Amino acid sequence: MTAFLQTLIFGLATGAVISLSAVGLSLSYGVTRFINFSYGEFLTLGAYFTVLGVALGLSLPVAIVLAMAAVGIAGVALARVFFDPLMDRGFLPLLVTSVGLAFVLQNVVRMFAGSNPIRFPLPLMRPWHVGALFVPKVPVLVVVVALLAMIGVHLLLTLTRIGKMMRATSDNPALARASGISTARVLAATWFLSSAIGGLGGVLLAMTQIAVQPVMGWSFLLVVFAAVLLGGIGNPYGAMLGSLVVGLGIELGTTYLSPDYGHAFAFLILVLVLLLRPRGILRGAF
Amino acid sequence: MALLPFLVGLLTLALIYGLLALGLNLQYGVTGLLNFGHVAFFAIGAFTSALLTLPPKGSAAYLQAGAHYQIGLGWPVPVGFLLAGVAGGLLALLIGATSVRLSSHYLAIATFAMAEIVRSVLTNEDWLTRGEFGISNVPQPLKDTVIPASVYPYAYLAATAVVVAVLLALTVRLTESPYGRALRSVRDDEVAARSLGKRTPALKLGAFAVGGALAGFAGSLWTHSLGVVHVGQFVPIVTFQVWLAVLMGGSGNAYGALLGSLALMAITQSTRFLGDLPLLSGLTRRNPSFVPSLRFVLIGLLLIGVVRFFPRGILPERPRRPRRRAGPGRREGAGGEGSAGGQDHGGQDHGGQDHGGEDRGGEDRGGDAGGGLGDEAAGDAPPGEAKP
Numbered sequence: 001m002t003a004f005l006q007t008l009i010f011g012l013a014t015g016a017v018i019s020l021s022a023v024g025l026s027l028s029y030g031v032t033r034f035i036n037f038s039y040g041e042f043l044t045l046g047a048y049f050t051v052l053g054v055a056l057g058l059s060l061p062v063a064i065v066l067a068m069a070a071v072g073i074a075g076v077a078l079a080r081v082f083f084d085p086l087m088d089r090g091f092l093p094l095l096v097t098s099v100g101l102a103f104v105l106q107n108v109v110r111m112f113a114g115s116n117p118i119r120f121p122l123p124l125m126r127p128w129h130v131g132a133l134f135v136p137k138v139p140v141l142v143v144v145v146a147l148l149a150m151i152g153v154h155l156l157l158t159l160t161r162i163g164k165m166m167r168a169t170s171d172n173p174a175l176a177r178a179s180g181i182s183t184a185r186v187l188a189a190t191w192f193l194s195s196a197i198g199g200l201g202g203v204l205l206a207m208t209q210i211a212v213q214p215v216m217g218w219s220f221l222l223v224v225f226a227a228v229l230l231g232g233i234g235n236p237y238g239a240m241l242g243s244l245v246v247g248l249g250i251e252l253g254t255t256y257l258s259p260d261y262g263h264a265f266a267f268l269i270l271v272l273v274l275l276l277r278p279r280g281i282l283r284g285a286f
Numbered sequence: 287m288a289l290l291p292f293l294v295g296l297l298t299l300a301l302i303y304g305l306l307a308l309g310l311n312l313q314y315g316v317t318g319l320l321n322f323g324h325v326a327f328f329a330i331g332a333f334t335s336a337l338l339t340l341p342p343k344g345s346a347a348y349l350q351a352g353a354h355y356q357i358g359l360g361w362p363v364p365v366g367f368l369l370a371g372v373a374g375g376l377l378a379l380l381i382g383a384t385s386v387r388l389s390s391h392y393l394a395i396a397t398f399a400m401a402e403i404v405r406s407v408l409t410n411e412d413w414l415t416r417g418e419f420g421i422s423n424v425p426q427p428l429k430d431t432v433i434p435a436s437v438y439p440y441a442y443l444a445a446t447a448v449v450v451a452v453l454l455a456l457t458v459r460l461t462e463s464p465y466g467r468a469l470r471s472v473r474d475d476e477v478a479a480r481s482l483g484k485r486t487p488a489l490k491l492g493a494f495a496v497g498g499a500l501a502g503f504a505g506s507l508w509t510h511s512l513g514v515v516h517v518g519q520f521v522p523i524v525t526f527q528v529w530l531a532v533l534m535g536g537s538g539n540a541y542g543a544l545l546g547s548l549a550l551m552a553i554t555q556s557t558r559f560l561g562d563l564p565l566l567s568g569l570t571r572r573n574p575s576f577v578p579s580l581r582f583v584l585i586g587l588l589l590i591g592v593v594r595f596f597p598r599g600i601l602p603e604r605p606r607r608p609r610r611r612a613g614p615g616r617r618e619g620a621g622g623e624g625s626a627g628g629q630d631h632g633g634q635d636h637g638g639q640d641h642g643g644e645d646r647g648g649e650d651r652g653g654d655a656g657g658g659l660g661d662e663a664a665g666d667a668p669p670g671e672a673k674p
Contacts, residue, residue, distance in 0.1 A: 035391055082590060092320070093593045095394060096533070099322075099526050100593070103586030107579035115575040222402055225395050233391075264406040267399040274396045275384055 002133055007255045008248070010208075013139030015247020016146035017204045021220070022227040022239035023153055024197030029233060030170030031190045032083065034094040039198055039224070040217030041105035046071045046199025047120070047206040047216065048109055054121040064203050068196040075195020076188050084187075102218060110214040117211035142204045149200055150240060153193070157236075162189050223250070223263055226270035245269070292555075294439045300544075300551040301443075301450045302508050307531040307543035308450075308457055309500030314529075315537035315603070316461050317493035318473030319386065320394040323401030324528050327498040329408060329520035330377045331370035331505025333415060336424045336515040339366040355421050356413050363427040367449075367506040374502020375495045377404070382494035387487055401525065408517045420516020424509050442511055449507065450544075453500060458540050460496070469493050470538075470606075523582065527554070530589050536599025545600055553588065557581045 025039050049070050053063030082101055086093045125137040157163040168176040169186045177183050205220060206212045227246045231238025246266050253265035306328060313319045340358030385396040408415050415421070426438070433441045460466055471479040472486050472493075480486050509515045527550060535546020560577050592599075 035395065086594065089597075091391065093597065095320070095391075096526075096529060096593045097590050099529075100586040100589030103523065103526070103589070104583050107582040107586070110579040111573070111576050111583070114573050222395075222399055225399070229392070229395065258410075261406055261410060264403055267403045267406070270399045271384070271396060271403070274388060274392055 003255070005133055007251050009135065009139050011248040011251030012244075013142045013208055013247075014251055015244040016143045017201060017208060018220075018223055018227045018247050019240045019243035020146040020149055020204065021198060021201035021224045022231065022243050023150055023236045024194040024201060025224055025228050026231075026233070026236045026239045027153075027166070027190055027197070028194035029228070030236075031166065031173075031187055032087075032094070034091045034098070035225070035233075037095065037098040037221065038078075038102040038105060039098075039194075040219075040221035041102050041109075042071050042075060042195045042198030042217065043202030043205055043220060044106065044109055044212070044214060044217035045074060046202030047212040048113060048202075049199070050203050050206070051118055051121060051212055060121065060123075064200070067203065068199040071199030071202075072192040072196030075198070076191045079187070079191040102221075106214050106218055113214065115214060117213045119211050120206040120209075122207055122210075138207055142207055145200075146204060149197065153197065153236065156193070162186070166190055166193075219263065222270065223266040226266045226273065229270060230273045291439060294443050296551050296555050297548075298439070298443045298446055298511055299555070300548040301446045302504050302511070303528065303531055303551060304544040304547035305450050305453060305504035305507065306501050306528045307535065307547045308454060308540055309497035309504070310528050311497075311532050311535075311537060311540055311543040312457060312461065312469075312493050312500070313497035315532055315539070315543070316466065316473065317469045317490060318390075318476075319490055319494055320390050321397045321494070321497065322394045322522075322525060323381070323397035323399075323404075324497075324501055325520050325522060325524040326381070326397075326401035326404040327374040327378055327501035328505045328508070328524065329404060329517075331374045331502030332509040332515050332519075333408065333505075334373040334502070335363075335366035335370035335506035336421055336509045337414070338369055339363050339425050339510075340421065340423070341425070355416055363425060363510060367503065367510075370506035371499040371503040374505065375499030377502075378498020379491065379495045382491045382498075386490045386494055398522070398525075401522065405517060405520055408520070415515075415517060418517060420514060420518070422514050424513050424515055426510055426513050446507055446511070449503070453503065454540060454544065457496075457500070461540065465489075465492075523585070526589065527585065530585065530592065533589075534592050534596070534599055536601040536603060538603030539599070539601045542599050542601035542603075549600070554581065554585065557584055 021039075021043060024042075025036065028036055028039070046067050049067035050060070050063045053066055054060055058066065078101065082097055083094060086097060122138065125141075127137060128135040155163075157167055165176070165181045165186050166189065168179070168181055169183055169190075173183060176186075202217060205216060209216065223246060224243075227243035228239050229242070230245060231240065231242030246269055249269050250263065250265050253261065257265070306324065309327070310321060310324050313321045313324075337355075337357050338359050338361045340355060340360065342358045342360045343356060345358075345360065381397065381400050385393055385400070388396055409417050411417075412419075426442075428441075429435060429438050461469065468479070468484050468489055469492075471482075471484060472489050476486050479489075528547075531546035531550040532543050533546070534549055535544065536542030558581070560580060
């Protein structure tokens with residue numbers, strides 16, 4: 001029972017990381033209409049920028065915020081250079097370009113930081129004792145941060161002007177343009193938001209994995225895809241739900257079925273979803 | 287370093303990748319299927335061929351090599367080669383049967399995920415594959431017995447060239463037949479093809495399986511040329527290198543696929559020597575992964591550049607008799623007035639089906655000028671999981 005609860009806690013933390021990243025990916029899909037294979041690299045960049053910031057003497061929270069902003073700006077710049085010129089050429093060029101960009105970013109990180117894992121500078125935290133149960137603080141912290149961030153995204157989408165403009169553009173770009181929304185501005189704002197969220201997702205991923213490595217985002221990408229598709233593509237709220245299922249699925253599968261397969265359980269979930277419910281659990285617009 | 291052995295190695299590799307590209311070209315270039323997991327068929331072919339032809343466990347050759355694998359059947363290499371193709375085809379049939387009906391985005395992700403599952407299985411079932419260690423004494427046919435080791439690379443190159451030429455001829459024959467025309471019709475306008483009575487799922491599955499079989503053959507050629515097989519060789523970037531070869535060569539054109547592979551290999555193999563440049567060697571000493579990473583950066587940039595600036599490739603698909611439909615439902619292709627194929631088929635014709643048929647299927651992309659008018663045809667497209 002204790003083991004099950006432990007698994008559950010880690011499953012929730014994994015789910016929270018997936019969830020946050022999936023929300024970011026969904027946001028960009030909603031407006032750009034292609035699945036960004038370079039999204040995982042935004043996670044990697046977020047984690048590495050944070051490590052860099054701490055190495056330069058910043059405190060961890062400040063480093064995280066600056067890293068998110070840096071990834072957000074990088075996302076806008078990369079989109080402007082690589083994706084915007086292809087926006088009217090259909091999705092295959094965008095898809096292939098995003099794969100190419102993923103290789104470029106991942107290997108640029110490797111060129112400058114090396115292939116070896118670097119420890120994420122997280123202070124040591126003693127677990128809480130609740131009865132016979134050890135509750136490690138890191139997963140709880142991860143869940144809390146991810147939840148706060150998602151609540152923030154929700155408020156942004158529902159209450160602010162730019163959030164409403166994003167939803168309108170995602171819903172019906174032609175109508176949004178006709179009602180005077182500057183789609184270019186919305187596109188840039190969405191890229192910023194989605195990349196910055198990805199950066200934070202990478203930080204949380206690094207916390208759960210203890211170390212950062214250049215492939216961390218790329219190998220995590222399929223898990224995020226699984227969650228996004230499970231929840232209904234382009235739907236951030238569905239993505240949150242899908243992530244919970246995938247996160248718990250990975251942890252439970254690893255603990256009770258086979259420890260070797262790890263992420264493969266997510267791919268299995270992904271394939272099953274594609275076969276059984278290609279529109280996801282929740283469909284429709286956000 | 288000697289130039290001739292380098293060239294021979296490069297050509298052999300280019301032919302093997304050419305075979306992979308031939309398979310992907312049949313799937314994507316001709317039929318329009320987004321296969322992002324091609325490496326899985328390559329891997330299955332390589333392991334099948336290796337395990338079938340390895341000397342059996344406990345045999346003299348096994349003991350002499352100090353090997354550790356569990357399964358080796360000691361069958362002749364040609365049998366291993368043929369069965370590698372069969373295995374690649376069967377795996378493609380299995381993957382295709384489950385996912386070929388998915389629309390493009392979903393198919394890309396599903397194939398990508400399934401290739402990762404295959405890799406995960408190959409890594410973890412180490413009783414079969416020796417996992418990360420790999421198997422190092424895969425037989426090289428006729429080596430030392432008939433052909434001396436000194437000329438072996440040349441002989442292998444010649445044999446590979448013959449095999450690839452035969453498979454190329456068969457593939458071209460297939461795509462120039464009425465069957466090939468039906469495949470292209472699926473790519474260009476699946477709804478129209480279906481309305482004319484073509485069984486598009488079966489056509490797609492067929493193309494997928496044949497493409498997988500070609501990749502399986504390539505896997506066999508590869509493993510016997512190296513004498514080694516291990517899981518680390520079959521990472522996703524292989525898939526995208528093949529994509530680069532197909533796009534660079536000219537998608538839809540089988541000869542283009544081969545030419546693209548040659549160009550790809552010329553680029554990737556020559557960049558191996560980047561570390562010897564005086565400017566970079568200092569950096570290499572500090573970070574040993576600097577130059578390998580730089581090569582992948584170059585591959586990524588090349589992929590981006592080809593898609594953006596050179597979408598029709600070196601040998602574009604031969605323009606076929608253009609079929610024009612009148613009426614406002616169709617915009618003219620962005621790139622070619624007279625060509626029905628080439629780069630356009632990624633954009634125009636799949637556009638309507640790309641996001642799995644949400645209710646707002648008509649509003650395709652934000653940047654689509656005049657999207658409302660241009661997407662009338664798209665609005666009628668079937669949803670992602672459409673079953674006929």
